[in-house]
Amino acid sequence: MKRRVAEKKMLMFLVVVITAIAFTQKTGATILLGTTGTGGDISTLVEIDPTTGVLIHTIGSIGYAVNGLKYDATNGKLYGSTSINDPLYNGLIEIDAITGAGTPIGVHQWGLVSMYTAVNNITINSTGQMYGWWEPAQDDLVSINKNTGIATLVGEASINTAEEGMAFDECDVLYLVNNNGKVYTVDTGTGVATYINNIGATAHHGDFDFSSGLYYGITTAQTNPKSLVVVDLATGSVVSTLPTVDNLHTLTFSGYEPIPPEPIPEPTTIILMGFGLVGLLGVVIRQRLKSK
Numbered sequence: 001m002k003r004r005v006a007e008k009k010m011l012m013f014l015v016v017v018i019t020a021i022a023f024t025q026k027t028g029a030t031i032l033l034g035t036t037g038t039g040g041d042i043s044t045l046v047e048i049d050p051t052t053g054v055l056i057h058t059i060g061s062i063g064y065a066v067n068g069l070k071y072d073a074t075n076g077k078l079y080g081s082t083s084i085n086d087p088l089y090n091g092l093i094e095i096d097a098i099t100g101a102g103t104p105i106g107v108h109q110w111g112l113v114s115m116y117t118a119v120n121n122i123t124i125n126s127t128g129q130m131y132g133w134w135e136p137a138q139d140d141l142v143s144i145n146k147n148t149g150i151a152t153l154v155g156e157a158s159i160n161t162a163e164e165g166m167a168f169d170e171c172d173v174l175y176l177v178n179n180n181g182k183v184y185t186v187d188t189g190t191g192v193a194t195y196i197n198n199i200g201a202t203a204h205h206g207d208f209d210f211s212s213g214l215y216y217g218i219t220t221a222q223t224n225p226k227s228l229v230v231v232d233l234a235t236g237s238v239v240s241t242l243p244t245v246d247n248l249h250t251l252t253f254s255g256y257e258p259i260p261p262e263p264i265p266e267p268t269t270i271i272l273m274g275f276g277l278v279g280l281l282g283v284v285i286r287q288r289l290k291s292k
Contacts, residue, residue, distance in 0.1 A: 030211050031254045033059075033078070033097070035066045036247040038221060040085030045100035046245060050209060050216065050253075053228045053242030060100025064093055067120040068205065071097075071254035072146075074128035078254065079105075079146070081132060084118040092122070092149035097254065106149025110142075119144070119151050121166040121205060123174070131174070131188065133166050141174075141191040155191025159184065165206040165217045175233045177203045177217060183233050197236030203229040205250040214239060216251055 032050040037043035043066035045059040068081035078095040080102060090109050093102040109117045112134070119132040119142060130144040132151060139161045142151040163179035166186070174186045176193060181200045184193040203217025206229075219227045219241070228242040228251075 030209055032209075032216065033069065033071065033252050033254055034245070034248050035062065035069055035080070035250045036245060037065060038247055038249050040065050040083060040087065041247075043080075043249065045095060045097070046248075048228075048244060048248075048251075050228075053244035055245050059097070062093075062095055062100050062102040064089060064102045064104075066093075066102070066250055067118070068122040068132060069095075069250035069252045070122045070124050070130070070207070071252045072124050072128060072130075073255055074124070074126075076255075078252070079122060079124075079130070080250075081119050081122045083120075090117065092144060092146070104149075106145070106147070110144075111148075111150035112137075112142075112153075121164060123167045123207075125168050125172045125174075125188070129188075131166075133161065133164060133176070135161055135164070141186055141188070143188075153191070154188065157186065157191050157193040159193045163202050163204040163221050165204045165215075167207045167215060169208050169215075169233070170210045170213065175215065177206070177215070177231075177233070179204065183236060197233075199229075199231050199233070199236050199238055201229055201231075201238060201241075203231055207252045209253050216253075218244075218248055218251065221249065 030050050032048045034046050034048050035043040036046055043062045045062055047056040049056050065083040065086040066080040067083040071078050078097045080093045080095050082089055084090050089104050092105045094105055095102045110119050119134050121133040122130055124130045130146050132142050132144050134140050134142045140157045141154040143154055144151045161178050165177040168174050174188055176184045176186050179202045181198045183197050184195055186193050202219055204221055206215055206217030208215050215231045215233045217229045219229055224246040226244050226248045228244045230239045232239060
């Protein structure tokens, strides 16, 4: 009886260990996605190494000219805003992180009434509410309905902007970095922008890396070569500048790996193999116990 109990305990232990190994995935990794293509050029989704700025791989064509990119941690979706220079569509799109293909959401021109309607730098807070920057018609904050693509003016920011970047930090503080290096916090209730410091550099179309608390932006929208500007926005200090991909235009950090590494088998396959090994081990143990 004691041998059987010991055997059962051993088998249960092996099952737990193998199952744990099977579901062990690459966690905690910081995934930096971006788009290449400026102006009215069709954008391409890419993955970039946030520690070096080097291209990891090209994911695929989005099919639209993108001027804003944001991963939504509340629903696991990747969104983009398209440029007013896009010949097909000016509005919100959802982007397939595996293929790069973009799909329009809702209305053309964001439901806004303006002769020059452009919304860029889309960003999302921890509750899933999306915001964007209405520029150059207004230079103001808008809230965006992710289901309809309709943007609504929040309020007057009272600043003039160009080549700006805007993103929420982990505490849901909304930062805006203007092209002259001036950094503001933006009130999501009133739209008012409050000056806090100056980083002395352009860092447009960027996003926060929550694992480090640092903001990543792009040096310039118009010319190559490009660089990633890594900044502590709370203090106004530039931590590093990393040479990066030509024509890079937008950035976002995501919580998943878009393309699973090929050498790693699927979890289901590993589990089946594990149970097979456990069963084989059980047979061997029984045979040995019977022979004694």
